[in-house]
Amino acid sequence: MQTLRRRLARSASFVAGAALLALVAAMALLGPLLYPEGPWVTVGAPMTWPGADPLRPLGTDALGRDLLAGLLHGARVSLLIGAAATAAALGAGLLVGAVAGYRGGWVDDALMRLTDAVQTVPPFLLAIVVVLIVKPSVGSIVGAIALISWPTVARLVRAEFMRLREADFVSAARLMGMSPARIVVTQMLPNALPPVIVSASIMVASAILIESGLAFLGLGDPNVVSWGTMVGLGRSDFRAGWYLVVVPGLAIMLSVLALNLLGDGLNDALNTRLPG
Amino acid sequence: MALLRYVLRRLGQAALVLGIVIVLQFLLLHLAPGDVADVIAGESQASDPAFVAQLRAELGLDRPLPVQLLLHLQRVVTLDWGQAHSMDAPVWQLIAERLPATALLMLSAIGLAVVLGVGLGMAAALRARRWLDGVISVLALLFYATPGFLVGIVMILVFSVQLQWLPMAGMSSLYDDSPAWLRAVDTARHLVLPTLTLGLFYVAIYTRLMRAAMLEVLPMEHVRTARSKGLAPWRVVWHHAGRNALLPIVTMAGLQVSSLLGGSVIVETLFGWPGIGRLAFEAVFKRDVPLVMGVLLLSSVLVLTVSLAVDLLYTRLDPRIRLR
Numbered sequence: 305m306q307t308l309r310r311r312l313a314r315s316a317s318f319v320a321g322a323a324l325l326a327l328v329a330a331m332a333l334l335g336p337l338l339y340p341e342g343p344w345v346t347v348g349a350p351m352t353w354p355g356a357d358p359l360r361p362l363g364t365d366a367l368g369r370d371l372l373a374g375l376l377h378g379a380r381v382s383l384l385i386g387a388a389a390t391a392a393a394l395g396a397g398l399l400v401g402a403v404a405g406y407r408g409g410w411v412d413d414a415l416m417r418l419t420d421a422v423q424t425v426p427p428f429l430l431a432i433v434v435v436l437i438v439k440p441s442v443g444s445i446v447g448a449i450a451l452i453s454w455p456t457v458a459r460l461v462r463a464e465f466m467r468l469r470e471a472d473f474v475s476a477a478r479l480m481g482m483s484p485a486r487i488v489v490t491q492m493l494p495n496a497l498p499p500v501i502v503s504a505s506i507m508v509a510s511a512i513l514i515e516s517g518l519a520f521l522g523l524g525d526p527n528v529v530s531w532g533t534m535v536g537l538g539r540s541d542f543r544a545g546w547y548l549v550v551v552p553g554l555a556i557m558l559s560v561l562a563l564n565l566l567g568d569g570l571n572d573a574l575n576t577r578l579p580g
Numbered sequence: 581m582a583l584l585r586y587v588l589r590r591l592g593q594a595a596l597v598l599g600i601v602i603v604l605q606f607l608l609l610h611l612a613p614g615d616v617a618d619v620i621a622g623e624s625q626a627s628d629p630a631f632v633a634q635l636r637a638e639l640g641l642d643r644p645l646p647v648q649l650l651l652h653l654q655r656v657v658t659l660d661w662g663q664a665h666s667m668d669a670p671v672w673q674l675i676a677e678r679l680p681a682t683a684l685l686m687l688s689a690i691g692l693a694v695v696l697g698v699g700l701g702m703a704a705a706l707r708a709r710r711w712l713d714g715v716i717s718v719l720a721l722l723f724y725a726t727p728g729f730l731v732g733i734v735m736i737l738v739f740s741v742q743l744q745w746l747p748m749a750g751m752s753s754l755y756d757d758s759p760a761w762l763r764a765v766d767t768a769r770h771l772v773l774p775t776l777t778l779g780l781f782y783v784a785i786y787t788r789l790m791r792a793a794m795l796e797v798l799p800m801e802h803v804r805t806a807r808s809k810g811l812a813p814w815r816v817v818w819h820h821a822g823r824n825a826l827l828p829i830v831t832m833a834g835l836q837v838s839s840l841l842g843g844s845v846i847v848e849t850l851f852g853w854p855g856i857g858r859l860a861f862e863a864v865f866k867r868d869v870p871l872v873m874g875v876l877l878l879s880s881v882l883v884l885t886v887s888l889a890v891d892l893l894y895t896r897l898d899p900r901i902r903l904r
Contacts, residue, residue: 417593417596417597417600418600420597420600421597421600421601421604422604423838424597424598424601424838424880424883424884425601425604425605425838425876425879425880425883426838426839426841426842426879426880426883427838427839427842428839428841428842428843428845428846429841429842429845429860429875429876429879430876431842432845432860432861432864433608433609433864433872433876434608436864436865436867437608437609437611438611509725513727516727516729517727517728517729517846520727520729520846521845521846521849521861535727535729535730539729539733542733542737543737543741546733546734546737549729549730549733550730550733550734553726553727553729553730553733554730556727556730557722557725557726557727557730558725560724560725560726560727561721561722561724561725564721564724564725565721
């Protein structure tokens with residue numbers, strides 16, 4: 305643990321990523337404090353350019369709503385969607401991967417063909433279809449992103465479990481009479497986690513990207529403001545004011561960058577080798 | 581013989597996966613509230629229950645779900661993919677009309693990504709830990725994190741609105757009776773921005789991949805031998821190191837078909853590119869179930885075919901790979 309912390313502190317990517325992410329988290333926390341009335345209220349003249357009005361440093365949109373208020377409140381929603389989708393994908397992926405890797409045989413074959421099948425459909429296309437069928441909402445967006453993300457986790461966990469299944473300490477646990485469920489949870493899972501942790505930070509990043517892509521196409525939750533929603537709304541006015549798209553777009557880019565850097569740093573420190 | 585057995589085995593596997601995909605897609609689209617009959621009736625403003633019931637019977641929607649599934653499988657296999665009711669044309673015809681545009685866009689994006697990514701990755705690896713490597717690596721990180729629509733919108737603002745160098749939407753702005761070479765140039769001009777928008781993310785991926793692969797290959801024995809034989813540096817880099825480093829690139833390019841198809845939805849919508857991505861988007865918004873099903877199915881077939889092709893290519897490129 306000590307060495308891990310030291311290795312993380314030495315990794316430039318990890319430190320840079322953590323600092324950027326702390327900034328985004330601070331934005332998310334500040335939103336309700338600085339703008340308790342929420343992001344939807346009209347506060348001034350429409351289409352004020354960033355810098356033109358010191359009270360609204362990032363300008364206003366076509367309906368006179370403060371872009372900074374949207375950005376701060378949106379941080380919370382975007383992070384929440386990213387984290388929730390990743391958690392759900394991790395849950396499903398861990399379950400499928402662990403069962404397939406531990407049991408092997410026909411169970412493994414069946415689960416892996418299912419995984420193949422889900423991965424065969426272009427992920428973003430599948431997400432669009434799911435969100436539209438269930439109607440765009442935070443729940444359906446999280447569900448759709450989880451649906452297209454779990455196969456990656458399942459594959460990773462399966463590979464780790466197949467390796468660990470033959471390990472001495474697992475055989476020892478089996479000889480001691482430990483139940484399979486207990487072996488999986490107490491012996492194998494902790495050892496299979498490092499690559500999963502690394503991929504989790506990258507998955508949060510891609511979930512934020514997918515959400516913004518959906519919102520860009522008009523498939524965001526109409527009741528909350530995420531960065532994607534802001535991009536989606538600004539899209540129709542972007543020739544009149546490019547900042548409407550570029551400001552939230554940069555926020556997305558920054559958090560995705562932060563999470564990727566974090567993933568890179570963790571990858572080096574935990575010494576895992578992830579494909580890609 | 582071994583190769584033939586391998587091909588047959590992989591074909592069997594692909595067919596099985598495709599079967600599962602078809603069933604899953606069928607079930608997914610039947611989760612939707614309301615069915616095709618409701619949609620068609622809604623479009624023609626005919627809410628008469630007798631009409632809807634008759635339509636349902638015609639389309640076989642009154643049968644039990646398993647029977648519908650079997651009928652669906654039969655239609656898929658016999659290539660009878662039905663009528664796209666929102667566009668009043670056969671699904672097959674619509675897909676065939678739009679496929680070339682998407683294929684052109686995807687090929688040029690992946691081409692750009694491979695050429696630029698391999699070049700940048702090699703340059704970065706050869707100058708590892710110096711300033712050029714730093715610049716390239718930071719650029720790759722930034723490209724990797726930038727959402728496609730942001731790239732696209734910035735490109736439109738800079739190159740179409742401000743500089744007015746390139747058209748901002750569509751695939752051509754000439755009449756069909758213009759000379760062929762003029763039309764080719766015109767299409768190429770329309771292709772530039774969508775290609776950059778779709779390709780930049782993959783440039784980042786290939787740069788990082790190529791850099792890592794080169795760093796792994798460069799210290800190897802055969803590279804050192806080639807160098808000590810006095811071969812020209814570019815020959816060493818290209819023939820002895822580059823070829824080995826290219827292997828992961830080939831795999832990656834094959835795996836990317838499915839994410840490229842997804843990305844093309846955004847790019848094609850943004851640039852009004854008349855391809856499959858925009859077709860899918862329109863179909864989904866109009867709840868055109870047969871058309872959505874057709875596009876999803878075709879995409880899956882494409883993905884499976886390319887991954888099969890890559891596997892086979894891989895066995896040719898790398899003789900160490902055992903055929904299992």
